[in-house]
Amino acid sequence: MKILFMGTPDFALFTLSALVEAGENVVGVVTQPDKPKGRGYALLPSPVKVYALEKNIPVFQPATLKNHAFDDTLATLAPDVIVVAAYGKILPGEVLRYPRYGTINVHGSLLPAYRGAAPMQRAILNGESETGITIMQMDEGLDTGDMLLSERVEIGENDNFETIHDKLGACGAKLMLTALDRLRAGTLTPEKQDASKATYAAKIEKEDCLIPFGDAARAVHDRVRALSPVPLAFTHTPDGKLLKIVESRVSRVPVPENTAPGTVVALDGAVTVACGDGAIDVLRVLPEGKGKMSAADYIRGRRLSIGDRLS
Numbered sequence: 175m176k177i178l179f180m181g182t183p184d185f186a187l188f189t190l191s192a193l194v195e196a197g198e199n200v201v202g203v204v205t206q207p208d209k210p211k212g213r214g215y216a217l218l219p220s221p222v223k224v225y226a227l228e229k230n231i232p233v234f235q236p237a238t239l240k241n242h243a244f245d246d247t248l249a250t251l252a253p254d255v256i257v258v259a260a261y262g263k264i265l266p267g268e269v270l271r272y273p274r275y276g277t278i279n280v281h282g283s284l285l286p287a288y289r290g291a292a293p294m295q296r297a298i299l300n301g302e303s304e305t306g307i308t309i310m311q312m313d314e315g316l317d318t319g320d321m322l323l324s325e326r327v328e329i330g331e332n333d334n335f336e337t338i339h340d341k342l343g344a345c346g347a348k349l350m351l352t353a354l355d356r357l358r359a360g361t362l363t364p365e366k367q368d369a370s371k372a373t374y375a376a377k378i379e380k381e382d383c384l385i386p387f388g389d390a391a392r393a394v395h396d397r398v399r400a401l402s403p404v405p406l407a408f409t410h411t412p413d414g415k416l417l418k419i420v421e422s423r424v425s426r427v428p429v430p431e432n433t434a435p436g437t438v439v440a441l442d443g444a445v446t447v448a449c450g451d452g453a454i455d456v457l458r459v460l461p462e463g464k465g466k467m468s469a470a471d472y473i474r475g476r477r478l479s480i481g482d483r484l485s
Contacts, residue, residue, distance in 0.1 A: 391452030
């Protein structure tokens with residue numbers, strides 16, 4: 175079975191490498207065009223492109239797939255199935271329907287919950303205790319296609335975006351291999367999504383990253399871990415400096431009555447900050463103009479005082 179793979183970031187690499195290592199016939203890889211990064215704006219290839227070139231798999235980086243721009247390439251490769259994992263572009267109907275087995279996607283949630291661009295971050299931010307992977311048959315809607323396989327993944331109290339990303343990446347790769355085996359055997363059973371239970375996971379915007387200390391400590395901690403290691407939740411110090419929070423935990427330190435949210439209430443190896451209910455211990459930070467450091471090092475360098483308020 176000839177497979178055309180479409181994907182771009184590290185999450186996609188889990189599935190592509192699993193396909194290659196399992197001996198699947200990957201006839202080509204479609205990934206996003208190289209993007210400028212760093213001060214010199216050097217064009218850098220995606221992780222998927224780097225891996226594909228190492229494995230001598232043909233790589234295609236079309237600027238668009240719309241208006242039949244990709245038809246000639248599809249006809250040349252003649253894939254039996256297209257496998258998609260975090261490609262990053264909308265696939266038009268003529269691409270989705272070209273292979274005889276259609277187009278199969280690895281989605282980082284238990285559909286129909288968390289359709290959209292940021293299912294992992296939104297699940298953590300919302301305090302979910304579990305998420306998962308859905309292998310789905312793609313259609314022209316936003317993650318609306320039939321579900322083929324799914325598997326649940328626990329979200330631990332201190333899991334962050336990075337740890338859940340890696341857990342789901344590994345789970346998705348394993349589940350895709352199972353889906354392809356069942357596809358060949360004719361034992362995949364598509365299941366319609368219940369649209370009445372659908373929720374949407376919008377992409378993370380800057381305003382999502384500002385820490386609302388008026389929320390309960392659990393919700394503040396969830397926001398910090400949902401956005402770590404990138405793009406990172408942030409606040410401002412009393413002198414107006416940007417302070418990004420890399421790691422936190424729900425604190426056991428008692429908060430005096432009538433303490434304003436955002437107030438530093440303890441500095442004992444961590445920066446303990448009052449919230450609307452309870453407090454969080456800030457364990458690692460990224461101060462403006464500095465590198466990541468422990469809260470203890472930040473306390474020594476910045477000389478924060480109890481009673482200071484983060485805004």
